[in-house]
Amino acid sequence: xxxxxxxxxxxxxxxxxxxxxxxxxxxxxxxxxxxxxxxxxxxxxxxxxxxxxxxxxxxxxxxxxxxxxxxxxxxxxxxxxxxxxxxxxxxxxxxxxxxxxxxxxxxxxxxxxxxxxxxxxxxxxxxxxxxxxxxxxxxxxxxxxxxxxxxxxxxxxxxxxxxxxxxxxxxxxxxxxxxxxxxxxxxxxxxxxxxxxxxxxxxxxxxxxxxxxxxxxxxxxxxxxxxxxxxxxxxxxxxxxxxxxxxxxxxxxxxxxxxxxxxxxxxxxxxxxxxxxxxxxxxxxxxxxxxxxxxxxxxxxxxxxxxxxxxxxxxxxxxxxxxxxxxxxxxxxxxxxxxxxxxxxxxxxxxxxxxxxxxxxxxxxxxxxxxxxxxxxxxxxxxxxxxxxxxxxxxxxxxxxxxxxxxxxxxxxxxxxxxxxxxxxxxxxxxxxxxxxxxxxxxxxxxxxxxxxxxxx
Numbered sequence: 159x160x161x162x163x164x165x166x167x168x169x170x171x172x173x174x175x176x177x178x179x180x181x182x183x184x185x186x187x188x189x190x191x192x193x194x195x196x197x198x199x200x201x202x203x204x205x206x207x208x209x210x211x212x213x214x215x216x217x218x219x220x221x222x223x224x225x226x227x228x229x230x231x232x233x234x235x236x237x238x239x240x241x242x243x244x245x246x247x248x249x250x251x252x253x254x255x256x257x258x259x260x261x262x263x264x265x266x267x268x269x270x271x272x273x274x275x276x277x278x279x280x281x282x283x284x285x286x287x288x289x290x291x292x293x294x295x296x297x298x299x300x301x302x303x304x305x306x307x308x309x310x311x312x313x314x315x316x317x318x319x320x321x322x323x324x325x326x327x328x329x330x331x332x333x334x335x336x337x338x339x340x341x342x343x344x345x346x347x348x349x350x351x352x353x354x355x356x357x358x359x360x361x362x363x364x365x366x367x368x369x370x371x372x373x374x375x376x377x378x379x380x381x382x383x384x385x386x387x388x389x390x391x392x393x394x395x396x397x398x399x400x401x402x403x404x405x406x407x408x409x410x411x412x413x414x415x416x417x418x419x420x421x422x423x424x425x426x427x428x429x430x431x432x433x434x435x436x437x438x439x440x441x442x443x444x445x446x447x448x449x450x451x452x453x454x455x456x457x458x459x460x461x462x463x464x465x466x467x468x469x470x471x472x473x474x475x476x477x478x479x480x481x482x483x484x485x486x487x488x489x490x491x492x493x494x495x496x497x498x499x500x501x502x503x504x505x506x507x508x509x510x511x512x513x514x515x516x517x518x519x520x521x522x523x524x525x526x527x528x529x530x531x532x533x534x535x536x537x538x539x540x541x542x543x544x545x546x547x548x549x550x551x552x553x554x555x556x557x558x559x560x561x562x563x564x565x566x567x568x569x570x571x572x573x574x575x576x577x578x579x580x581x582x583x584x585x586x587x588x589x590x591x592x593x594x595x596x597x598x599x600x601x602x603x604x605x606x607x608x609x610x611x612x613x614x615x
Contacts, residue, residue, distance in 0.1 A: 216276070234252055307562065511563055
């Protein structure tokens with residue numbers, strides 16, 4: 159009866175502790191919001207995105223006027239003589255200043271192609287940022303559930319150790335009154351020492367999981383709840399999940415935008431074979447060496463450059479750009495196939511994990527009844543101490559299997575949502591301020607001049 163009461167007390171205590179901590183527990187959504195705000199990797203990717211935005215301004219500069227100034231100043235010593243006899247010396251200060259304005263009129267469509275490619279690269283980089291965001295949140299979520307799993311395993315191992323300690327005490331009491339044997343005591347003590355070792359390993363695993371949590375989240379793991387609030391986000395079927403991934407997965411979307419970038423690069427390279435037309439105006443003011451003659455020269459004209467043959471490099475560049483376009487198209491096909499495989503795999507893992515959870519629950523219920531029955535039979539001499547230890551080990555193993563299956567299901571949910579493109583801050587509706595890459599882009603895309611970044615650097 160003492161063993162049964164101890165078992166009941168342990169389970170009740172665990173449930174009460176879980177209920178008491180639920181109100182103050184750190185939720186998974188809270189953790190992901192912290193990881194979203196703290197990630198240095200994500201901030202680095204955002205900085206890369208801001209640098210990519212500037213390529214649009216660089217491309218637009220091909221259509222903008224270019225204004226330059228020039229100037230010169232010197233000292234000229236002029237000595238003259240007649241018949242070898244010095245007659246005099248003149249020192250003058252010739253000076254020239256001028257300005258030139260050039261306005262491109264036709265660039266062989268290179269400017270337009272460069273702008274188009276830069277704009278598509280911006281969109282591709284935004285998807286890369288979102289892909290990085292998903293990876294960071296996936297790592298944080300996995301670390302969160304890993305801590306939850308090992309906390310559960312440690313708690314179960316501690317309960318198991320308490321049960322086995324009671325078995326050792328009971329075996330000693332029976333041996334003292336002549337009802338037990340030394341074999342029963344040795345078996346109980348061996349099981350107890352094995353549980354001590356198992357608990358130490360579980361605590362080490364929990365410490366490692368907490369260290370990983372700090373790495374991916376940026377804060378320590380405290381009072382994690384373990385609840386997964388993403389059930390409604392799971393697609394209704396595997397075909398639906400695959401269709402969603404083909405539409406929303408950021409890495410695939412970035413690869414598709416890269417096709418547009420490659421097409422623009424081909425058009426830009428082909429533009430090198432077309433004429434270049436520009437309007438040029440200049441003004442020059444000069445002071446002649448005599449110091450008295452001053453001239454002003456103004457000129458306006460149209461410059462036309464027609465490429466005929468420039469060594470063949472432009473043709474090689476065009477061929478290279480076309481091969482890169484072909485590679486970009488192939489990469490999209492490869493990404494689609496890989497993505498279809500990943501989604502199918504995660505869907506299968508999610509289904510298997512659900513089955514494992516139900517099986518583990520049934521196993522726990524059966525093992526619980528078996529343990530209670532074995533304890534009662536031991537009291538009347540029908541079962542041995544070893545039978546009780548084996549029944550307890552089976553119950554403990556079933557509970558640990560449930561914790562592991564729950565982790566596997568959570569991991570499959572996270573990875574499935576990431577593979578369909580929905581494991582980002584917007585889809586998860588995380589609390590806090592969102593980073594909007596469009597703000598920086600709008601601030602710099604048409605900026606003609608200025609050294610400072612929009613944030614003042």
